[in-house]
Amino acid sequence: MVDLNAYLTLASLLFGIGAIGFLVRRNALIQLMSIELMLNSVNIVLVAVNRLHVDNHVGQIFSFFVIAIAAAEAAVGLAILIALFRLHKSVDTDTADTLKH
Amino acid sequence: MSTAGFVLFLVCAVVSVLGAIGTVAARRPLRAAVSLLVTIIAIAGLYLGLSAQLLAAIQLLVYAGAVVVLFIFVIMLIGPSSEGSNDATAGGRHLMVRMLSLAGMGMFTATLAFTLVDVSAQYVATPEGFGSTQVVGEALYRQSLVPFEVVSITLLVAIVGALAVARTKTAKELSEARERRAQIEKAA
Numbered sequence: 001m002v003d004l005n006a007y008l009t010l011a012s013l014l015f016g017i018g019a020i021g022f023l024v025r026r027n028a029l030i031q032l033m034s035i036e037l038m039l040n041s042v043n044i045v046l047v048a049v050n051r052l053h054v055d056n057h058v059g060q061i062f063s064f065f066v067i068a069i070a071a072a073e074a075a076v077g078l079a080i081l082i083a084l085f086r087l088h089k090s091v092d093t094d095t096a097d098t099l100k101h
Numbered sequence: 102m103s104t105a106g107f108v109l110f111l112v113c114a115v116v117s118v119l120g121a122i123g124t125v126a127a128r129r130p131l132r133a134a135v136s137l138l139v140t141i142i143a144i145a146g147l148y149l150g151l152s153a154q155l156l157a158a159i160q161l162l163v164y165a166g167a168v169v170v171l172f173i174f175v176i177m178l179i180g181p182s183s184e185g186s187n188d189a190t191a192g193g194r195h196l197m198v199r200m201l202s203l204a205g206m207g208m209f210t211a212t213l214a215f216t217l218v219d220v221s222a223q224y225v226a227t228p229e230g231f232g233s234t235q236v237v238g239e240a241l242y243r244q245s246l247v248p249f250e251v252v253s254i255t256l257l258v259a260i261v262g263a264l265a266v267a268r269t270k271t272a273k274e275l276s277e278a279r280e281r282r283a284q285i286e287k288a289a
Binding site for chain 2: 026036047072074078083
């Protein structure tokens with residue numbers, strides 16, 4: 001009853017929500033969470049397609065690496081956010097204009 | 102797939118979409134973090150439905166156990182100003198915001214339209230041990246040992262980099278250092 005289509009539709013919904021959140025919100029914390037949403041939706045696609053090819057685990061291994069890199073990205077992103085907050089006393093990404101000419 | 106599998110998919114799918122909407126629409130970052138936690142747990146349930154047990158466990162350990170906790174730590178460290186300015190309800194603080202949200206909607210509908218194209222792939226029964234720790238671990242170490250080691254180095258570099266970046270100077274310290282340098286130059 002549940003086929004690949006259902007998983008792909010769900011993943012695209014989650015990716016779209018994450019993309020909209022990243023583009024519309026100006027709070028750096030919520031933008032980072034939106035990135036996590038998008039990475040998770042990609043993982044769903046990898047695992048769902050891997051389920052079609054039951055003779056190997058390439059998709060699952062790939063999504064394992066995606067999870068590891070996402071964890072590293074979250075750590076570095078939050079460190080940058082803390083540095084930004086120490087500089088500007090705000091997590092609003094509109095205030096991050098130090099490099100403006 | 103059985104009816105139980107369908108129910109599991111339906112529940113996890115609805116909960117994950119609702120959690121995702123809660124994440125991007127929440128006014129307070131702490132609520133967004135909790136919504137993200139709900140989404141992540143629902144996605145772990147989806148992995149179980151796809152018979153990827155090891156990945157479901159990793160998802161819970163790494164995301165629910167580490168990433169969301171890191172987010173909550175940062176929210177608590179920053180305090181009330183983590184809420185930022187009032188942008189959740191902004192129908193368009195700038196023209197830019199409006200255009201970007203339109204672009205996001207466009208991407209969203211485009212991806213949805215592409216995935217509604219029928220790929221007509223039906224799942225077959227899994228062989229014994231598919232997605233189990235032993236089989237996935239064996240495949241991981243046999244096929245991608247070098248990437249695995251590279252990932253551990255990447256994580257180490259990320260830890261060091263996060264420490265180095267987070268310990269930058271505040272605005273006050275920066276201006277003080279600048280004044281001190283100016284005084285030294287004047288004296289010399």
